[in-house]
Amino acid sequence: MAQDEARLRRHLASSLLDDIDGITGRLVSDICAHSALYASGRPVPLADLRAICRDNLVLVVKDFGRMPAGADDFTAAATETGRRRAGQGMPLDTVLMAYRRGGRVLWQAMTEPLRGRPAGEQDLALDVAGALWETIDRFSTVMSDAYRLAQLELQHRRESRRGAFLEALLEGRGSDPAVAAAASAALGIPVTDSYVVVVIDQNPADPAAPEPVLKEADLWSFWRTRAARSTGLVRLASLEPAKLAAVLRTARLGAVGMSPAFRSLADADTALRLAERALGTLSPHSGEVAELDERLVEAMLTGDAEMADRIVARYLGGVPECGPDAVLLMDTLNTWLAMGCSAPRTAERLYCHRNTILNRLERISEITGWSIESGEARLGWALALRAARVPR
Structure with a gap:
């Protein structure tokens, strides 16, 4: 039985190889009829499509017929097709569609020599013909794996190239x-x-x-x-x-x-x-x-820590060292400045009485030696409060 199957496989494969150019032409026409992308010739030129179809058909038929071609050639061709189509940017689903169309065209081409087989061989003929799809599946799997790997490599190269150009911009070479x-x-x-x-x-x-x-x-x-x-x-x-x-x-x-x-x-x-x-x-x-x-003021003060410390010392004096009251006094001063130096508005914002705000401001004035009416004091306090917050 195995010998009969082997003979039938070789017979069918030989019949297909005798008409390989005709089958190739039918396959290219069938693929283009089912894919506008392939029919357009972009990104895969029609000459490229025809050449790849012919080479792959020969290898698939020889593998099916168990003729000398070499498993390495079969795998290498499927791998090259996958890498090539990934590099051309042809969607994988479209490439797999082309393989399915190839299996259909080969199946149709195989029915002619099968019709002439004796009635007793019909079951064997159907089993052998069905094995064609196993060969197509193996070829498609190898091609798909190669396509995905190539796509990952291309993506890595694209990301590396994009990263290199971002570095160039950040280094100042964008002036070119x-x-x-x-x-x-x-x-x-x-x-x-x-x-x-x-x-x-x-x-x-x-x-x-x-x-x-x-x-x-x-x-x-x-x-x-x-x-x-x-x-x-x-x-x-x-x-x-x-x-x-x-x-x-x-x-x-x-x-x-x-x-x-x-x-x-x-x-x-x-x-x-x-x-x-x-x-x-x-x-x-x-x-x-x-x-x-x-945060322009903070940026300037951060750039010169020594100057920031001197501003804090000159305008806030001992306020930051007032223990538990330090945060309260500095928050009050900051809010008062933000409220346009208005005690009533500051009191409203901090939910306390106006006199409470005035008492806190008077204490700050005593500690720092600056009058709350002084324009320089108000500017200095605003700078010092920010200087106190910037990282050293």
Whole structure:
């Protein structure tokens, strides 16, 4: 029985190989009739489709007929097809459809020689013909595995290339128009639009992924890890920076520094420097978001710790050393300044009597030696309160 099956397989395979060019033509026409993408010749040229179809048909038929072709050739051809189609960007489902059409065309071509077989061989003929689909399935599986691996490799290379261009922008090479244009193409964003650079100081034991958070808010971003921080370029488009800050604040990704918005990719390096200045005004892993333009004073004071300490000493004097009352006095002073130096409005905000506010202010005046009516004192207190909060 095994010999009969082997003879029948070789007979059918020989019949198919004798008409391989005709079968190839029918297969190409069938594939194009069922796929507008293949029919268009893009991304797979029709000549490429025809050549691959013919070569694969020969190997599939020889494997089915157990003719000398070599298992290595069979596997190598399926692997090459998978890698080639992945590189061309042809969807895997479309490629698998072409393989199914190939099996159908081969099956139809096989029915002609089967019709002439003796009646006693019909069952064997059907079993042998059914084995054709097993061969097609094996070829499809090898091709699919190769396609997915190639796709992963291509994605890794694309991500590496995008990362390299982001690094180039952050290092200041975007001032070269050619580099800016190449970065624009690699990242898929315009050279000119509304952007910010964001730097996140995350908990290394539990880092959060900022890109999905922003994607959910319909914001494009691309991120790299630099100096143990997540650094990202975010495309604002028509969104206001304050809205981005709100998204980041809600996500609680860590301490976040945001640059002011800028228009050209050539300015990404300056934006990075400003985002880092903003981040420097926050305590590590604080969960706060610092927009530079909202924290310019803190950014200046953070850049000169010695000067910040002297401002605190000159204008606040011994207030920070007032034990349990220190926080109360400084909060009162901060609120009073924020309320336009109005005692009634401060009292309303802090839910206490106006005289209580005046008594606290008088005590601050006594400790610091500055009159609450002094314009310099008010400016100095505002600076000192911020200087007391910035990280050293």
